[in-house]
Amino acid sequence: MKHVDxxxxxxxxxTMEGEGVGYKKEAAMIxxxxxxxxxxxxxxxxxxxxxxxVLDLEEHVILPGLIDGHMHTxxxxxxxxxxxxxxWMMYGLQPFDNAVNDDERDAGSRVAIIEAVKAxxxxxxxxxxxxxxxxxxxxKLGARGNITQNIRAAKYKVYKPGExxxxxxxxxxxxxxxxxxxxxxxxxxxxxxxxxLFGPQGAxxxxxxxxxxxxxxxxxxxxxxHMHVQQGDRETYQIEKRYxxxxxxxxxxxxxxxxxxxxxxLTDCTDKETEIIAKSGASMIVNPASIGIIxxxxxxxxxxxxxxxxxxxxxxxxxxxxxxxxxHEMKNVCLFNKIKYGNPEVMPAWRALRMATIEGARxxxxxxxxxxxxxxxxxxxxxxNLNHPSMxxxxxxxxxxxxxxxxxxxxxxxxxxxxxxxxxxMRNRKLQHVEEMEHIEAIKAHPNRIGEAAAKEFFDxxxxxxxFMAEGKL
Numbered sequence: 001m002k003h004v005d006x007x008x009x010x011x012x013x014x015t016m017e018g019e020g021v022g023y024k025k026e027a028a029m030i031x032x033x034x035x036x037x038x039x040x041x042x043x044x045x046x047x048x049x050x051x052x053x054v055l056d057l058e059e060h061v062i063l064p065g066l067i068d069g070h071m072h073t074x075x076x077x078x079x080x081x082x083x084x085x086x087x088w089m090m091y092g093l094q095p096f097d098n099a100v101n102d103d104e105r106d107a108g109s110r111v112a113i114i115e116a117v118k119a120x121x122x123x124x125x126x127x128x129x130x131x132x133x134x135x136x137x138x139x140k141l142g143a144r145g146n147i148t149q150n151i152r153a154a155k156y157k158v159y160k161p162g163e164x165x166x167x168x169x170x171x172x173x174x175x176x177x178x179x180x181x182x183x184x185x186x187x188x189x190x191x192x193x194x195x196x197l198f199g200p201q202g203a204x205x206x207x208x209x210x211x212x213x214x215x216x217x218x219x220x221x222x223x224x225x226h227m228h229v230q231q232g233d234r235e236t237y238q239i240e241k242r243y244x245x246x247x248x249x250x251x252x253x254x255x256x257x258x259x260x261x262x263x264x265x266l267t268d269c270t271d272k273e274t275e276i277i278a279k280s281g282a283s284m285i286v287n288p289a290s291i292g293i294i295x296x297x298x299x300x301x302x303x304x305x306x307x308x309x310x311x312x313x314x315x316x317x318x319x320x321x322x323x324x325x326x327x328h329e330m331k332n333v334c335l336f337n338k339i340k341y342g343n344p345e346v347m348p349a350w351r352a353l354r355m356a357t358i359e360g361a362r363x364x365x366x367x368x369x370x371x372x373x374x375x376x377x378x379x380x381x382x383x384x385n386l387n388h389p390s391m392x393x394x395x396x397x398x399x400x401x402x403x404x405x406x407x408x409x410x411x412x413x414x415x416x417x418x419x420x421x422x423x424x425x426m427r428n429r430k431l432q433h434v435e436e437m438e439h440i441e442a443i444k445a446h447p448n449r450i451g452e453a454a455a456k457e458f459f460d461x462x463x464x465x466x467x468f469m470a471e472g473k474l
Contacts, residue, residue, distance in 0.1 A: 005422055006031035007051040009042050010383070012061040012402060016358040016372035021350050021403060025396075029062065031379040034191075034421035038375060053424070055417065059387050061402050063353075064372055065122025065380040065418065066326040067360035069146075069285040070226070070264050070314030073116075074128040077108030077446055079318035085464035087161060088294040089234070092463060093319050094158045099453035104446045106133045108318075110439040114431065116315070116324040117143055119412030120382045122420050125285070125314060125364055127199055127226060129175070131182055139190040142425035142433050144380065146364050147186065148199035148226040149179035151214060153206045158461065164241060165204065172210045176217070183221060191421060195223070195366070197262070202228040203247050204238035208254060218260055224365050225256075229263035229277070232295055236268045248273035257282050262364060264314070267291055267299050274300040278309030283363035286355075288332035289323075290316030298340040301333065301355075302347060310367075312360035313352075326356050330407045349407035383417035390414060 008029040015022030028045035030038040040048065075093075077100060082092030105128070113134075116124060126134055127148040138145040153172030154165035179198050187196040198218050200206050206214075218225050230236060230247040239247045248269060251257055257280035264285045266274055278284070286301035301311045313333060315324040330352040337347040354360075361371025370380045386394055386402070390409040395401045406414075418426040425432055459466050468474045 001047075002049050004030055004032040004037065004049055004051050005034075006053045006055065006379070007045060007049055008055045008057065008062060008381070009045065010057040010060050010062045012386075013039075013373060014061065014063050014353070014403070015374065016064055016354060017374055021353060022372065023400065029373065029381075031419075031422045034379055034423070036373055036375055036377050036379050055383070057383050057417070060383040060385055060417075061406075062373070063120075063382055063384065064357040064361075064370065065144075065382050065420065066120045066356045067123045067125070067312055067364065067366075067371060068116055068121045068315050068324065068326050069125040069262070069312030069360055069364050070287055070316060071112070071116070071124060071126045071324060072128055072317035073109040073112035073124075073126050073134065073324065074105035074130075075108065075317035075319050076112035076324070077104045077443060077450070079108075080322055081465075082319040083293055083322070083465075084468070087463070088320060090158050090160075091461050092465065095457035095461060096319070096450060096454045098156065098158075098457065099450050102130055104450060105130065107439070107443045107446060109134050110137055111443050112318060112324045113137060113141065113143070114434070114436055114439060116326070117141065117418060117426060117431065118415070118429070119325040119327055120384070120415040120418065121324070121326050122380045122382065122418055122425075123361070123364075123366065123370060125226070125312075132185070135182070135186045135189075135194055137434075138194065140433055141431065142420050142423050143193070144370065144420055145190075145194045146197065146226075146366065147182070147194060148197040149175070149182045150199045150201055151175040151179055151206060151210070152201045153210060154201075154204070158457065162237070164238060167207060169207065169210070172206050176210070176214060180217065183223070187221075187223070193421060197224045197226040200225065200227045202231055202235055203251060204235045204242075208243075211254065211256060215256065215260070224260050224262055226262045226264070226364075228265055229261075230268045230273070231265045232267045232297075246273065248276055252276060252280070265291060265299055266304070267295055267297055269300055271300060271303050274303045275307045278304045278307035283310045283312070285312045285314045285363060286333060287314040287316040287321065288329055288336050290314075290321035292332065292336060293322075294320045298336045302337050302341070305351075310359050310363040311355055312363035313355050325412045327406065327410050327412045330356050334407060349404045352407050353403055378420075379422040380420050382415050382419070384410070384414045385416045386414075388414045
């Protein structure tokens with residue numbers, strides 16, 4: 001008999017192997033040394049294996065841990081402050097963003113990360129300007145981080161519509177230096193669970209020279225660029241005014257479209273521009289709820305997939321999206337595209353699940369180690385309790401309804417166990433390595449100060465939400 005670290009028994013597994021969802025029934029998954037070692041019939045496993053930990057999950061379905069490709073968790077301290085308004089970035093978010101300090105951002109990050117993990121996310125694609133403390137928290141929590149340090153030369157101020165950003169090249173160089181420092185400190189740390197990417201905020205926020213400098217650094221370090229690309233007509237306007245080209249063409253002419261680029265949003269891309277980016281080898285992250293709320297737009301993820309590109313899902317940021325929950329994003333990407341195309345067969349539930357797992361992992365450069373339950377891969381998985389009302393009843397014949405129920409009905413609370421590299425980081429809805437309530441209590445200390453500091457600019461701008469306040473609608 002072989003002795004291993006863990007045996008996982010369940011009636012249903014979705015492995016994501018092959019082109020579909022890789023369904024296995026009545027199976028046992030063998031985990032040892034943080035990796036998946038074997039699958040065996042549930043009725044025979046006790047004859048061949050003994051384990052330190054046996055997860056006997058009789059009422060569950062086992063899935064790969066979910067991938068959140070693009071997050072701004074620091075913005076979580078401003079949750080719910082920038083919806084329902086045009087010119088979202090400058091007139092909605094910026095007055096509050098200008099008022100927040102680094103300690104408050106860290107408090108927001110910790111709560112956002114907890115929220116994501118409790119809804120089944122095991123790989124967090126976080127992206128902000130100060131990521132050292134985020135890396136430390138993810139290490140402690142036990143999750144996996146695909147972390148990007150923001151690089152920005154545009155000065156921080158509220159820009160009026162049509163106003164070109166002012167560049168500070170010294171600021172841009174400082175941001176790049178901090179990204180390199182973060183890479184040197186954290187890349188492949190926490191037992192390999194943390195990877196560091198490089199993050200020009202967008203082609204409109206840095207100079208062409210800085211973009212090329214970042215590209216060179218990335219190729220030398222064999223990592224990736226994680227960048228907002230054609231993020232709305234605002235970016236298109238900035239690039240056209242500066243360079244006389246639309247962003248996709250500008251980046252193509254620079255030689256920036258290749259397998260090193262993870263392109264976020266593509267909000268203002270035409271189908272032809274989307275095709276060019278997809279065929280270049282770049283990948284895409286789509287954030288359905290965030291861009292739906294911010295811009296009222298459905299980004300071209302279906303077009304990107306149709307031209308062979310890998311697409312991950314992201315939750316983006318809580319001032320726009322209001323939550324960090326990839327189950328929420330699976331539902332939204334399905335609904336929005338069915339409505340966009342007027343076709344209920346567009347974006348079926350199984351495809352959204354692949355975007356949240358194996359296709360998402362491939363898109364962010366981790367497809368060889370996570371995203372599917374395959375022998376030799378990291379043991380990153382979640383257990384969804386089928387006894388929740390949202391998951392009942394369960395059919396297995398003539399069709400299985402577990403995937404549609406997960407995508408269209410689940411809320412995230414159905415996830416009761418999460419495992420990363422063979423380590424149980426959440427058991428029975430309780431995080432194992434951090435105290436959840438400690439961080440929820442801590443974030444409560446900040447809204448009063450932030451609100452007072454942001455109030456004058458908020459009311460001076462007199463945006464939609466300021467008017468809603470005056471009219472008693474909030």
